[in-house]
Amino acid sequence: MLAACSRTEKSAAIGAVSGAVLGGIVTNDWRGAAVGAAAGGATGALIGRANEPNKCYYRDRFGRQYIDRC
Template structure:
């Protein structure tokens, strides 16, 4: 088997890992995608800012929650409504939306 080497490690392994991540996310809802992307981004930023694992964990947790909330707000076919009491709820959008 021909293996290509890059400066940082095995290039084929990195490509397969990236493809696996893309395929795994393809079957997720917008909420799940948002949580994964937010969590990963938050962990990277939290670790870079604090310089330790605790910062990465806190950043990942905050990013995952924020990403899930953002992803949930972008669900296709879902609309936000308010009832007579002013409470907000989500339901299917009318036809044509």
């Protein structure tokens, strides 16, 4: 599922899943899992973007996303 994703998208997905699991375990409630998923996803996206310096995301006229130098 993550094979076609960029590093930023993969990091965000991994962060969201990890945050949801940890938030659910710590609070023993679905609200804690939701907050953990949001925080983990945002943090993962920031980390993923930091690992791709000088890369920009573009879309072609068909809506396909690709990455190239800025």
